[in-house]
Amino acid sequence: MSNTNSQDTLIVIQDLNKKFTSADGKVVNALENINLEVKRGEFISLIGPSGCGKSTLLRLIANLIEPTNGILTVNGHSADVARRNREYGFVFQSATLYEWRTVTKNVQLPLEVMKYSRQERAERAKKMLELVELSDFADHYPWQLSGGMQQRVSIARALAFEPPLLLMDEPFGALDEMTRERLNNELLSIWHSIPNMTVIFVTHNISEAVYLSSRVVVMSPRPGKIYKVIDVDLPRPRSAETLDSDGFFHYSSQIRHLLREVMA
Ligand SMILES: Nc1ncnc2c1ncn2[C@@H]1O[C@H](COP(=O)(O)OP(=O)(O)OP(=O)(O)O)[C@@H](O)[C@H]1O
Numbered sequence: 001m002s003n004t005n006s007q008d009t010l011i012v013i014q015d016l017n018k019k020f021t022s023a024d025g026k027v028v029n030a031l032e033n034i035n036l037e038v039k040r041g042e043f044i045s046l047i048g049p050s051g052c053g054k055s056t057l058l059r060l061i062a063n064l065i066e067p068t069n070g071i072l073t074v075n076g077h078s079a080d081v082a083r084r085n086r087e088y089g090f091v092f093q094s095a096t097l098y099e100w101r102t103v104t105k106n107v108q109l110p111l112e113v114m115k116y117s118r119q120e121r122a123e124r125a126k127k128m129l130e131l132v133e134l135s136d137f138a139d140h141y142p143w144q145l146s147g148g149m150q151q152r153v154s155i156a157r158a159l160a161f162e163p164p165l166l167l168m169d170e171p172f173g174a175l176d177e178m179t180r181e182r183l184n185n186e187l188l189s190i191w192h193s194i195p196n197m198t199v200i201f202v203t204h205n206i207s208e209a210v211y212l213s214s215r216v217v218v219m220s221p222r223p224g225k226i227y228k229v230i231d232v233d234l235p236r237p238r239s240a241e242t243l244d245s246d247g248f249f250h251y252s253s254q255i256r257h258l259l260r261e262v263m264a
């Protein structure tokens, strides 16, 4: 299920491989034979043990690194075109804010790079800070905020230009359970509010993956592969009720079993 009726394909990954060669000449097969299609408007989570290539896959989609071989297209183009057209926002595991810029100025940064007018930058930053409930902190500096608040600023920044594709690498990994739950709900309402927005979300947390996703991609390590893709057929909008439902329990335990298999 997605937040749109249009089911056209956004990302195509075919027979993708990524090898890294370390300084001592040892080759690591970070990803082997990856095949995945992502429809526009889907919310996909990548889950799997440490080192199975989740970040690598996200970085390949973002064109921060190049595949060793295979096909990867975003919006019908190679990933570098999508990057140059700024078709995605990226949220890293830890908030990567500029300490000397205020919250507002951090959120405006990509808009400056993209040459938005001063007025449009101000309007968009204001709107995004409202969305993540940080309007009162617009003129604060990152070091005056808690870790969770900083992460919300980096989400606001990634969303400021309403990217059609949002790539998130364990964005809530370092947060306490209650803050994570709240931000999960914020993220879902943002996703619902931007038509056709596609999210690819890396997490280690099974509940989070089930709660958020239309599909969960379970990956296995050494070499990194897609082990199984689970369709999460739970009604939307998701809520506290979802967390107590039999369906939620069913998907969570299914994924827990798969993770046990890949770690065995
Ligand atoms: N730049 C790099 N140079 C060499 N090896 C790398 C590089 N980046 C990743 N690797 C290797 O590729 C494999 C996959 O790494 P990756 O960071 O994608 O894993 P991950 O699934 O994101 O793990 P984690 O859950 O710990 O974040 C690992 O064996 C890692 O050591």
Ligand SMILES: [Mg+2]
Binding pocket: 054, 055, 056
């Ligand atoms: Mg990682």
